[in-house]
Amino acid sequence: xxxxxxxxxxxxxxxxxxxxxxxxxxxxxxxxxxxxxxxxxxxxxxxxxxxxxxxxxxxxxxxxxxxxxxxxxxxxxxxxxxxxxxxxxxxxxxxxxxxxxxxxxxxxxxxxxxxxxxxxxxxxxxxxxxxxxxxxxxxxxxxxxxxxxxxxxxxxxxxxxxxxxxxxxxxxxxxxxxxxxxxxxxxxxxxxxxxxxxxxxxxxxxxxxxxxxxxxxxxxxxxxxxxxxxxxxxxxxxxxxxxxxxxxxxxxxxxxxxxxxxxxxxxxxxxxxxxxxxxxxxxxxxxxxxxxxxxxxxxxxxxxxxxxxxxxxxxxxxxxxxxxxxxxxxxxxxxxxxxxxxxxxxxxxxxxxxxxxxxxxxxxxxxxxxxxxxxxx
Numbered sequence: 554x555x556x557x558x559x560x561x562x563x564x565x566x567x568x569x570x571x572x573x574x575x576x577x578x579x580x581x582x583x584x585x586x587x588x589x590x591x592x593x594x595x596x597x598x599x600x601x602x603x604x605x606x607x608x609x610x611x612x613x614x615x616x617x618x619x620x621x622x623x624x625x626x627x628x629x630x631x632x633x634x635x636x637x638x639x640x641x642x643x644x645x646x647x648x649x650x651x652x653x654x655x656x657x658x659x660x661x662x663x664x665x666x667x668x669x670x671x672x673x674x675x676x677x678x679x680x681x682x683x684x685x686x687x688x689x690x691x692x693x694x695x696x697x698x699x700x701x702x703x704x705x706x707x708x709x710x711x712x713x714x715x716x717x718x719x720x721x722x723x724x725x726x727x728x729x730x731x732x733x734x735x736x737x738x739x740x741x742x743x744x745x746x747x748x749x750x751x752x753x754x755x756x757x758x759x760x761x762x763x764x765x766x767x768x769x770x771x772x773x774x775x776x777x778x779x780x781x782x783x784x785x786x787x788x789x790x791x792x793x794x795x796x797x798x799x800x801x802x803x804x805x806x807x808x809x810x811x812x813x814x815x816x817x818x819x820x821x822x823x824x825x826x827x828x829x830x831x832x833x834x835x836x837x838x839x840x841x842x843x844x845x846x847x848x849x850x851x852x853x854x855x856x857x858x859x860x861x862x863x864x865x866x867x868x869x870x871x872x873x874x875x876x877x878x879x880x881x882x883x884x885x886x887x888x889x890x891x892x893x894x895x896x897x898x899x900x901x902x903x904x905x906x907x908x909x910x911x912x913x914x915x916x917x918x919x920x921x922x923x924x925x926x927x928x929x930x
Contacts, residue, residue: 597769648715828893
């Protein structure tokens with residue numbers, strides 16, 4: 554996670570926006586997308602199984618050739634069906650990481666990495682071998698064979714190999730899906746390092762909301778081959794016209810920085826962007842000023858007109874109501890609020906909503922039962 558937006562990163566990196574239009578028929582659906590994505594940062598492709606995420610990624614890679622297609626990456630047209638342009642996969646400046654690491658079993662880790670490096674002419678290499686090794690924390694694995702690696706180690710080697718192709722676009726197709734929770738937690742910090750330290754744009758496909766929330770700057774939501782929504786992650790997650798805001802695990806993602814640490818109670822204090830408000834959560838110590846991203850589930854937020862003087866709830870935060878929406882066929886209301894530069898959604902009963910007479914622009918207190926740390930930069 555970075556304190557910079559995807560557009561800020563794109564401007565700093567010199568990468569132009571990615572333009573993509575694909576129409577491709579499948580037996581169960583037709584992929585039909587028209588996208589303009591940031592040329593830096595991580596764009597998360599999110600949707601249920603069969604929504605078209607992998608098909609779309611394969612179009613970016615050139616592994617699928619849609620009957621109608623246009624793809625422009627960093628100013629270079631890779632596909633333009635109207636003008637007969639189609640750059641084959643092996644000539645596209647991409648790195649591709651699959652669910653399975655797909656390492657060459659007869660080569661050591663170092664041999665696998667050198668294979669990726671040899672694909673690129675020396676003068677075009679942007680990522681040195683040593684940098685990739687350090688970023689993925691695999692220096693102690695270089696002489697091992699793939700069958701002597703854990704699942705998480707294999708994926709880290711696969712990611713390093715993809716980086717050594719010096720890609721202008723890194724494609725990651727559910728790279729953690731085959732890992733158990735322990736191995737997944739081992740790999741995620743390395744993905745965050747890539748996000749923070751490299752300017753290569755990444756398209757990250759996942760059906761895991763936690764992975765997308767932790768890594769992405771930009772979000773594309775797919776359903777049956779169509780784009781339901783696309784935009785900055787935090788704003789898109791809480792849009793009222795998207796189905797997952799009405800689901801039981803609907804959540805907001807907010808950014809801030811570490812303000813303090815209470816060693817006696819092992820409580821981390823996080824100051825939200827643009828606000829004096831602090832969120833507290835049980836956690837190990839982090840450095841003051843460190844950028845963090847947290848998630849807050851709508852079901853864990855209640856609303857009061859006054860600050861509670863005595864409460865077991867740690868987080869009592871002043872906020873302003875932006876808007877409200879009644880959940881159809883349910884006795885609940887979603888209340889969108891703003892705290893500084895961040896937005897938090899509360900899910901409350903319609904009974905409580907009517908009793909409190911809540912209105913847009915009203916000042917209220919949020920009572921937040923649980924806050925989860927997603928990532929720390």
